[in-house]
Amino acid sequence: MLLVRGGTVITADSSQPADVLCGDDGAILAVGSGLERPTGAQVLDAGGLLVMPGGIDPHTHMEMPFMGEVASDDFFTGTAAGLAGGTTSIIDFVIPEQGGSLIDAWRAWRSKAEKAAADYGFHVAVTHWDERVSEEMGELVRDHGVSSFKHFMAYKGALMVDDGVLMRSLARAFELGALCNIHAENGEAVAWLQADLLAHGLTGPASHAASRPPLVEGEAAQRVIAIAGVHGAPVYIVHVSTEDATRAIAEARARGQRVYGEVLAQHLVIDDSVYKTDDWLSSARHVMSPPFRPRHHLDALWAGLASGTLQTTATDHCCFCEGAKRKGENDFTKIPNGTPGIEDRMSVLWDHGVRTGRLTPQEFVAVTSTNTARIFNMHPRKGLIAVGADADLVLWDPEGSRTISAATHHQNVDYNVFEGMTVTGLARHTITRGVLAWSDGDLRAVRGAGRYVERPCGNADMMASTLRAAARDPLVVA
């Protein structure tokens, strides 16, 4: 047993002094002020610290095969780095082979993830459509604890699906009570722009950003919102990076549609100036999709979080070292897409968000864990501090300061997009299912300690949407 004593417990809706007792089974046994220390219980002094639910990163790609490379952080190193930053759960993406079985892919990912040091779940990608896909979606939901499916509107010739597949897959998922998440960029426009830029000899990383302008993301967001709207189904848009997509979500919500948006810590604080450099490698290391944006988009994203238009924060953690990035030296379309982030998300959010007044501490909790747990059906096991919930906690030092660097981070990758940034607010201790996994700079992550989190379908939002869709007269349209 572990007694976290003397801290201030912050949840998505309140802030008050309280102790937290974590049981040996990994669940929270008690929350309250002046809790007795049970015999044998270890005591962790949380004086001056904020006790918050451990972070959940709903968007990571550990050891993902992509563009001929494999992401360098595996499920162990990646989750361990997460623990060092206060993140205690991830949801990673299962990507089936072209035309392949979703179940087979899910099994393969389950196997790879057994080494994880923290808990994990999976979204499963739908990259084509046929009867088997439809059936396997059902099986994943019924038997394997998968309640969300991923779709790519970009990556033409690889992962991209067209509107016909989206129509079918969203309908099927809605029928199952599962949520669809969407990478929203117009893949045809991107492909044309890539070819056009290459044809003009513009082969460097700056072309990556130029080939994926904001309107290409805004368009796709609008489109999938319309498609979901046809069904009355909720939809979740990953890595919203633009004012355009944020506004599309806000407008849909203003019409009563349940649309969710996720934003990456990286997109919140880094702008497109990273591509305006002669340092090829530095620029290539910032190649991700969507790319970094002009500064006014960052303001819109922060406001999106504070206003409730965007609900979650993530990292799209996907690490490629110099060797991999160099594959695209003569052709920006060959640079593996992705940046690291899992270790620093929470500090960056706190420093740039809470300390500036953009977010309250409660909102910080909501967007780093609680909303994610609710939307993706990990609630009430994850994302809150309450009796019976998993004892996944971060003891946050709001005044602690550190300077981010690849030289000191725990991520298995040779750079950090926040390199040199000094942030105030850090994870002093991280507890995963009752076990101290990070303590004052000491990383005690245990290979294989993480558990697969089954995520059931049909949360309150989904049920409300189903009710509402059922009530629609199919012959009456707005």
Place this chain on the structure above:
Amino acid sequence: MLLVRGGTVITADSSQPADVLCGDDGAILAVGSGLERPTGAQVLDAGGLLVMPGGIDPHTHMEMPFMGEVASDDFFTGTAAGLAGGTTSIIDFVIPEQGGSLIDAWRAWRSKAEKAAADYGFHVAVTHWDERVSEEMGELVRDHGVSSFKHFMAYKGALMVDDGVLMRSLARAFELGALCNIHAENGEAVAWLQADLLAHGLTGPASHAASRPPLVEGEAAQRVIAIAGVHGAPVYIVHVSTEDATRAIAEARARGQRVYGEVLAQHLVIDDSVYKTDDWLSSARHVMSPPFRPRHHLDALWAGLASGTLQTTATDHCCFCEGAKRKGENDFTKIPNGTPGIEDRMSVLWDHGVRTGRLTPQEFVAVTSTNTARIFNMHPRKGLIAVGADADLVLWDPEGSRTISAATHHQNVDYNVFEGMTVTGLARHTITRGVLAWSDGDLRAVRGAGRYVERPCGNADMMASTLRAAARDPLVVA
């Protein structure tokens, strides 16, 4: 002690089976499954019921002197009716005399409210500006538990303040950490339209709606949002009744401004058809400001609640019987403004909101109590179900059905705007600070049992706003 056993506890963020033990001091002693019944504790069977925080109505006018009349529901009858409907707290409005002392008025209202059967707080109206007002605002905040101030942009010649007063009062309140709430209608436009309609011989109640068209509300909402934006201060708009004002709030939030909106149960389900009748009295009984609106506004309001653009629901409960309404028989501007609502708000919201899938049960709790408690600093005493919180509970029967009627309601007024509406979802039992005040149709409200709720300043939102405003360079503007 009272043990509520076997229900499903619904809060703003979760739903799970649990018992709730209410102490004799009126606070919650325990929440959990299978709670032991302490000796002597009464047991209330909540089987099949939802146990939710008692409703909070942040906008009532009990026994208010207005337009030469006094509202017929007093603090006892009005709060008692609230208990019958599941509402356990109100925030009423102190309206000083023209140019008079805020403190004096607050004392007068405190005195009138001593008969209340449920807990209450006060917003204090600022209807003019001078040094004394500024000082008394400080005193109310420091010494009297007032943390919100009301402003009227309408009612020319009576309560209306101009933009200069708004600028000053919002600045002063922000400095104090207090929140301003605003009746947003352009009073000059209303006055002109009233005169114009009367001049054209259009003296009936339909002219009331015509004199306060949606754009007059939308304009005022835009304006006060801009004024608050100049200061970086949060602002709360009462009784939002239009798509126009809802959109204004959404746009402000999308820019990162903290703006809140309240919507009345009446405006959510009744449209402007009530004025299209030859029945003068029926039409006059629907005279309130803002008036009822064309139907598309209702959709926008519901979506505003679901999307988080609007946070609270209220009633603007203000009762005038036939005799009072008749004062305006020859001149619609003389019809006392106001409708009853406190008793039926929660049933109407559940039936039209939750049962249609517009809102989840959790969102219902958020918009009927939790958000209000947070915004107006009654949290964590009110608006949640947790150890230490006030034992204000409603045991909700989601399948119970009743037909609303003045013949059976407990409000001290001779009509009901929901007359004849059959609603499913009702308060089976209501508990106020641990005491059963309404049980299966038996109203046990106790005159004087209500307590004044001191509401401190400076919640998390306010502190974040202050931080953010302080960081602005006064010479840099967007």
Place this chain on the structure above:
Amino acid sequence: MLLVRGGTVITADSSQPADVLCGDDGAILAVGSGLERPTGAQVLDAGGLLVMPGGIDPHTHMEMPFMGEVASDDFFTGTAAGLAGGTTSIIDFVIPEQGGSLIDAWRAWRSKAEKAAADYGFHVAVTHWDERVSEEMGELVRDHGVSSFKHFMAYKGALMVDDGVLMRSLARAFELGALCNIHAENGEAVAWLQADLLAHGLTGPASHAASRPPLVEGEAAQRVIAIAGVHGAPVYIVHVSTEDATRAIAEARARGQRVYGEVLAQHLVIDDSVYKTDDWLSSARHVMSPPFRPRHHLDALWAGLASGTLQTTATDHCCFCEGAKRKGENDFTKIPNGTPGIEDRMSVLWDHGVRTGRLTPQEFVAVTSTNTARIFNMHPRKGLIAVGADADLVLWDPEGSRTISAATHHQNVDYNVFEGMTVTGLARHTITRGVLAWSDGDLRAVRGAGRYVERPCGNADMMASTLRAAARDPLVVA
């Protein structure tokens, strides 16, 4: 020679009394007050009449093969009916065979159109993409007077093109200085909805509207605007029928993009109540794409015209008689899409637009002829009244009244969607290239009198767009 004497000449920007002298070569010889009557000139008394440029309908489908039928109005009957209503030119659509040659199709349409009684031009549809299409677009522009190309985002399995084709075709057209026009509906969503409705046994014409809800049009409009925005190319959206698409155009224009919108007379005055009937035939006769819409869309369309967001009016004139419509008796997807309109467009616009104050007489001229002539490069031959321009005139009786009916119209089709509508404002005389073709109810249309109008590329808007696109740094994005 024909001297039009004593009328008030109305153009897109002015209104003044003037005579107009039409030469034997079909051009205007003089405009002015008190013109001398040349020897031998016929005089037409225009006293009390408004002399306006003859209408141009930029969207017709004469004798089009579609859905297994052929539209019943051919180039003679259709243009003759147009003359009876004051319309003196059309632009029709060349639809190549699947995968076929654009040039061959253009020749086929040229041949069919030789019987036309009024002048005509052609848009040519791009329904697939390959090198030959690209080359033939060039040839059509250079050698055949075609400066606009049509694209369908709907009609899956038939005319629909995907975003990849749109990207390519818009780029190619922009390079040529030609304008793309777009039928904007998401064809995948429509196809899914059609199948879903049929699967639910909803086989009647009301399902036609339900399968093409407003958001399906709004989405496609947004998308093609984004695609054009990638290139910096102007784009023209045909038959805008929704507030959604109108707003998409307005927002694009507010960003500086040159986007044009066309609205049909039918969509301006008929709403979706036409599908709420048990009269199958009546409902089927209103089957067109996009379908008729709830009333608030109509307001948005009128405002779009007055504000300059929408520039042109058309009819999508496409006639199918009862026999053809009956093909879809058991399956709404088999009802040939289309409604007649060419004969009544101008009267309907005048009556519902000018007489209500929605449009000024000058704006009426702009949206019925001048803007169309400019956008589609018929200006300054068409769309204005000036020396040297074609003497295409309508002598409009603003107080003349008539009741529209299939019993009396000149269109070769057995119904009229405006049946029974009494309109004030009608063509008293219509002059096509100096010849009186309609006079006081006497239709003197001459088979084969119409001429093909070559429309050059590169008007001022196109040149400005090219200038602006050329100045963009390909590596800088908004």
Place this chain on the structure above:
Amino acid sequence: MLLVRGGTVITADSSQPADVLCGDDGAILAVGSGLERPTGAQVLDAGGLLVMPGGIDPHTHMEMPFMGEVASDDFFTGTAAGLAGGTTSIIDFVIPEQGGSLIDAWRAWRSKAEKAAADYGFHVAVTHWDERVSEEMGELVRDHGVSSFKHFMAYKGALMVDDGVLMRSLARAFELGALCNIHAENGEAVAWLQADLLAHGLTGPASHAASRPPLVEGEAAQRVIAIAGVHGAPVYIVHVSTEDATRAIAEARARGQRVYGEVLAQHLVIDDSVYKTDDWLSSARHVMSPPFRPRHHLDALWAGLASGTLQTTATDHCCFCEGAKRKGENDFTKIPNGTPGIEDRMSVLWDHGVRTGRLTPQEFVAVTSTNTARIFNMHPRKGLIAVGADADLVLWDPEGSRTISAATHHQNVDYNVFEGMTVTGLARHTITRGVLAWSDGDLRAVRGAGRYVERPCGNADMMASTLRAAARDPLVVA
């Protein structure tokens, strides 16, 4: 007589080679190709030049008494400078004394303006409200050729009117068929910010901009649009400088409201960086209201012109020399507001607008003269090139280049906000009512040659608005 030969005539809707013959009475006698030279007619070679309507500047303040100073350009020097830049007419503002007679003020301004070298009209300001104002508005319209009235929502304690006055004055003007123009800034907010900035010791010119942030303009624009909307009256917003106000206008137009917006050449090309300097005088010389804005607003203004949301360009020409500006050395609120611009408006617009592809040459004509003439009822005497119109012409050299400087300009003021800017596109010759007043650098402006232009009421837009307002059911609201 003067024959302008060999040029390309550009109007708001066309571009074609034509000669223009100007009569001795100052009107255009003929327009056409290959015009015969009448005996005695002087010939002006327009080879390579564009012949356009002379510019109209609808917003100037010649020799205006303001803030204790008098603007240094008087009606002669100011209009002469305008001629050097291609502007042949102005509309200036009559500002009555506080509470004074509108007629008296109009007479005083008529008298001052007799020295003008170019034609002029007057808007008359309404700065308070009583019966006499209402009557004098009528007299000005009936007897004095005034058809527009000005209102200030800013300048508290001086020119500012409240919403009550706006309601009354807009109603009265609409009844008269006259147009209201509005300086839209929230004067209460400005006054509070001025006091606050001064209280913080921020006394320099940068505080001028900080005291008038964009939202203060956006708010006022929204408000007056709502007020006009109550009446159904058109309204014209002067010197729109923000995206906020531009969007407010666009949204109103999308609802069918007739709202016009004017933009200043200065605001189109100069941004707020002018206040970020240690050079007090330079910064003070850019003090005008509204102030210069962050760059993204400039993009919105350009797009506003191209899209038709904004219709006119002006300069708010109001000159104060160093001595006058120095009055505010210790207090930015004492710096006389205003900048020069009349001489350079057209060149700046051409260079930054037409040469970049933001505007077509035809749009340039529309926004520099034609739209203004139409909106303010100078059409068809001004703003077009047609027989019978005033022979006010500018012969534009689209390739001619000059560098703007106070050292060489003709304005009577010691600086130029465009100092050092090299522009391509200039007035080679300017003709005012048939007389060559500027030719190849030779300014031949004649003191007193300008004539007062009577501007009748009730143009087509106004008549349509009246029709539409009359049709409204006063009891039906949106």
